[in-house]
Amino acid sequence: MFSLKTKLVTYGTAASVVFGIASYKFLETDGALRDQKNEVLTKVLMQGLSSAHYSPERLDDNFSKKAFNLYLERLDYNKKFLLQSDVDQLAKYETQLDDEFKNGSFKFFDLSMSLFHKRLKEAESFYKEILDKPFEFDKEETIEVKPEKLKFATSPAALKEEWRKYLKYQALARVADALDTQQKSDSAGSKEPKKSMTEIEADARKKLRENYDDLFKRMSQLENEDYRSSYLNSFANVYDPHTEYYAPKEKEDFDYEFSGRLEGIGALLQEKDGLIKVSEITPGSPSYLQGELKPGDVILKVAQGNQAPVDIQGMRIDKAVSLIRGKKGTEVRLSVKKVDGTMKVISIIRDVVVREEGYAKSLLIKGGPKTLGYIHLPAFYADFKNAGGRNSGKDVAAEIQKLKQENAQGIILDLRNNGGGSLQDVVDMVGLFIKSGPVVQVKSANGPAAVLEDRDPQVQFGGPLVVLVNENSASASEIMAAAIQDYKRGVIVGSSTYGKGTVQQFFDLDQVLPASFDAVKPLGHLKLTTQKYYRISGKTVQLRGVTPDILLPDTYTYLKYGEKEQEYALPFDEIQSAKFNTWNSPNFSVEKLKAASKNRVSTSPTFSLINQSALRLKERTENTTRSLKLSTYLAEERRTQEESKKLENLRKNIPQLEVAGLKQDLSKLVGDTAASARFEAFTKNAKKDLYIQEAVAILKDGL
Incomplete structure (x- = not known):
């Protein structure tokens, strides 16, 4: 599984947060100034975390142990660099990191960097020597692929053996791919000369060597400053997974992702x-x-x-x-x-x-007596820095207006894989579908909950609504789905969402320190969890997510995933319900729609195979030992490919949706080949999407 960086953020000043630290007389030498910058940065982060976090941590030995373990895990997650003796040496600081954090000391960090760079050079010699010799793929041996189950090697020789297996496993995958490609070429009547097993194995090692040469070159160019964010976030993430320090360049990249x-x-x-x-x-x-x-x-x-x-x-x-x-x-x-x-x-x-592909876009779905609309929203984006910048609330409103002009009588809002974004935009967006009323409750650690409301009585779209979600729908997506569900305004379809019920605020560290600290600026930003959010019903999505009204089989159904799997996530709780009136739509019965969908899904060979694939993925996730013997590996690959091919063939035979672009959008594509290519890819994917097809069937049942 890949990691998901979820977000629900607000931007503001640090006027109410105490970031005060003692004044400094800054030294002019580069080394001394760097050390002082690290000290200032650490202390200002500590002040912000202690005074403004939703649930401040006590800085003691227990805190130190948590930070130590997080840092070690991130420094060498796959346990391919450090030895157990290195870890033992670092462990002397295991209960001292709280004191280092308070004092702005980087002794532990500097020691870890010294050890890591030393082992980096040793590992470089390992992979070069290992990849100089052919691998034996007929030998019975296995490798453990889950880092959490591995232990640090006790000697350089043991570590080199771990590298041998690690590289052999990667070479094995390349050899298997090459054999598969060659077999397909033969079946297609290709006259390309056939490579021997010796040549294929040599090619695999050569490509691996090139990849690792590039990787180690990039790693050798990294300086201690490049690892500093990871170190500081080992402290920040003890508070919760979404409290983070952003170096200036990292914040710039975040802003690009957030605003597009x-x-x-x-x-x-x-x-x-x-x-x-x-x-x-x-x-x-x-x-x-x-x-x-x-x-x-x-x-x-x-x-x-x-x-x-x-x-x-x-x-x-x-x-x-x-x-x-x-x-x-x-x-x-x-x-x-x-x-x-x-x-x-x-x-x-x-x-x-x-970045146009990061913005809301829509399609018309035809093929029946009534036209439907489909809106894809990849994020709740917003551009806080530019008054005329785009934001998701206004963009979705514009998409709805275009769909209405072309007589769309029902809408599918697709929030799958939408990791969240702007709190204000989700409030505005819910307001497009309801008359007026509360959308979400936000609460600081102390004091009553604040109810964020849609105050506009106008309903931009009052027709049938389906909201598609999955396990990667998080934060603002969950607020949207929860509000629609609580109001009974539409039907939530898909799989249970991520389960992130917290709100973050960015603080510019340069702005919270006076001009006397200009010598060490720029310092970056601190993203702090300052609030929890709650459904208008009083429930929270924290850890539990939003359970759809209609559940559909999903590849990740049986995997442990989401906020509940994150270390140091804030706990689940509930508050009092806000006052609101549910939507009155007697013809849109969720129970009837659920029964009809269940009947379709239970008789669908494709959904049945998706469920089987999910069980197979669960099995592979739990059994993390892999064979390094080629024949065993190929047998496993064939099994996986056969399942994948079955699913692919079933999807090919599913009747495609009849989709069309909106007139306003199509007119903008004339003469723009790049935009036309993106639009073609968008429509092609939508036509074949099984989940959109089921959402269409649900909408039609309700019309």
């Missing part, structure tokens, strides 16, 4: 063999409009306006990106080696780059 816009040139870059190469140009961006920068071009130097260019060959990609990004209206000059080998200096004026 940044200021730059709109080129996606990748680093290979020390060169920064353009991999993609964002449609509509400054690079796209300027027209000279192309995928495949290598950027050699970067200059700001008329300043001298900076050579970025061999530079870390994040540092190269920071040179290329910049304020709207400023010039950046790129010295570029084109694909044909020619050299060129390209001047680009930076502007706002918009």
Whole structure:
């Protein structure tokens, strides 16, 4: 399972939060100034956490042990670098980290970095030596793939053996893929010369060597400062999983994800063999409009306006990106080696780059006497920094208006994999579907709950509504689903949601410290959990999520997942219900819809196979020992592929939905090949989506 970064945030000042620390006389040498910056940063974080967190922690030995374990887990999660003797050496600080945190000391951190970098060099020699020799795939041996079940190696020799198995397992996967590809080519009548097993195995090791050379090069370029956020978040995450420190660059990336816009040139870059190469140009961006920068071009130097260019060959990609990004209206000059080998200096004026795929979009669903609307919302995005910036509440309102103009009589709002976002936008969005009333209750640790209400009596859409959710629907998505469910305004369909019932607020650490601290700025931001939110019924989604009215089989149905699986998550509780009136829709009976859906799902071969796949995934998750013998591995892969192929074939035979773009949207696609390609992919996926199809059937039952 991948990790999910959920979010429900508000932006504000730190006026009510005590961040006061003693004044400093800052030293001018780089090393001394860096140490003082670390000390200031740690102390200001401690003050913020202690004074403003929803549930402040007591800084004692127990707190220290929790932070120690979190940090160690993140520093070497797969246990492929540190030895048990290193851990024992670090463990001397296990009950002292609370004191280090209070005093702004980094002794433990510095020791951990010294040990880690030493072991990093040893591991580099391990993988190079191991990948120089062929693997034996006919030998009976196994590997444990779940890091939590592993122990730190007791000697360099034992660690090298762990690396051997680790690399062999990855090589095994590559060999299996190559054999599968070759078999398919043979079946298709390909005349390509067939590779021997020896050649396939050698190719697998060669590609692995290239990958690990790149990985270790990137890791060797990292400095202690790059690990600092992880260290500080080991303290912050003892408070709860969503309280985090963001270094300046990390906050910039968060803002881009949250608002869907940044200021730059709109080129996606990748680093290979020390060169920064353009991999993609964002449609509509400054690079796209300027027209000279192309995928495949290598950027050699970067200059700001008329300043001298900076050579970025061999530079870390994040540092190269920071040179290329910049304020709207400023010039950046790129010295570029084109694909044909020619050299060129390209001047680009930076502007706002918009990530269109992150915004709300809609389709019409036809194929019956009544037209339905489908809205896909990937996040509750908002642009707090720009008055005219886009936000999800207004965008969904606009999508609803377009759907109404084309006579959509029911709407599916798709919140699957929507990790949350702006609290205000979810309040506004619920208001589009109800007359007026409470949407959510938010409560600080002390004092009564505040009820956030929709005060607009206008209902933008009063027809039948289905909200699609899954286990990755979190935070603001859960508020939306819970409110619709409590009002009985629509039907919630899918799988139980993530279970995040907390609210975070960002504090700019530069703003909370006076000008006398300018020498150590920028410091970054602290995202603090300051409130819990509750349904209008008084229940919370914390840990438990929102249970849909109509449950559908899902690949992750039987896996342990969500907020309840996170370390140090805040507990579940309930408060008093707010006063509200449920929606009056006598023709939209949830029980009847549930019965009809259950009948369809129980007779669906596709849903049945999805359930079988979910059980199989659960089995693989629980049994974490894997064979390193090729024949055993291939047998397991064949079994998995057969199940996957069955599901794929069933989905191919499902009648596709008849979907169409809205007139306003289609008119904007004329002449824009990139936007047209994105739209085509969007419609293609929607047509084949089994869950959208069931949502359509549910809506039709209710119309």
